[in-house]
Amino acid sequence: MSRQAKDDFLRHYTVSDPRTHPKGYTEYKVTAQFISKKDPEDVKEVVVWKRYSDFHKLHGDLAYTHRNLFRRLEEFPAFPRAQVFGRFEASVIEERRKGAEDLLRFTVHIPALNNSPQLKEFFRGGEVTRPSEASRDLHILPPPLIPTPLPTPPGSSLTSDLWQ
Template sequence: MASMGKDDDLRSFDVPEIARHSGGYTIYKIVLLVTPKEITENSYQIIYWKRYTDIKKLYDTLNRYHQAIYRPGKFPNFPEKSGYMERFNPAIIEERRVATRNFLNFALQYLYLRTHDAYINFFQKGEKVFSPDVNTDTLKPESVIPQSSPISIPEEVPIPVQSTIIDEKQNELLLNVDEEQPNIDHTSTRILDDLSDLKFDQNDEEQNAIQAEPLDLLSTSTKSHDSS
């Protein structure tokens, strides 16, 4: 017998389809969906194939029990038994399918109904299968943590080394010029002073030459006159 799960598990019934049995009657696929509250456990299904006659018998038993113990709440309605020729009518089959799903989900809500012997015996044989969208392996922590989109890191912009060196050299030259400017001014001043001194020296020599020339001429002239 496949386990129907613990009481704290999330469970629900569905009747997704029908089939024709080899004996000529219609059978209904009843699926119990079980979702454990523990994240490390996997969801699964228990599948039962039941004839409508057996479903109606369970319904009658639990309905009488519900009324006998005076439980509140209205028991869901169920289709009346149809004629032999109507059992394959698509509308009748659909009505029975929906009624079966509603009835089983109602009974699932109440402990006194789902622990009844008729209920337990009805679900003795079932096929347990894992849900197709759930991995059968134990969930791992990284499988439930959403991954953020990768952050794109921009490529580093190459640094223009050469231009930086040139700029530094230019700045160094400018700095040197600025620092040496007082020396240039001082040197220029010294040169100008030397030129001025040289000019004055030349002027003095010329003046001395001019002054000396008449004296020499006068002396020559005097010597010439005395000799005559």
């Protein structure tokens, strides 16, 4: 894929739905959405589940790249510190979720970061969907069948038939 083709997409990242993994750590649902600038109906989503340590490593890798770009116009986002105690508290989980989302959103307007091998590796193996295709398929389904009421014989009522 050419460099120009990579810039033909708007990128949007969300980090949501923290959950406790059976092995005892918290993981977060990470959704990357790629929207074609030429055809806004062309949307691709990649969903992966990542833990704090994955984000911490990505933060270090991208911070190193950013430093080497000598970009002084924007400050690289800080990331929550690792901690052993209290890491399952709701406030810590939310702080980590927000820090992870801020990190991903920071990369959007910096090509060296959003096209970096580290970011691509972070999303490798994720579930890829095209939401626009799914919604297109819904439009071709026939309308649901609506049952019509049966005519009641003259002289009877629905309630009297039910009680007999």
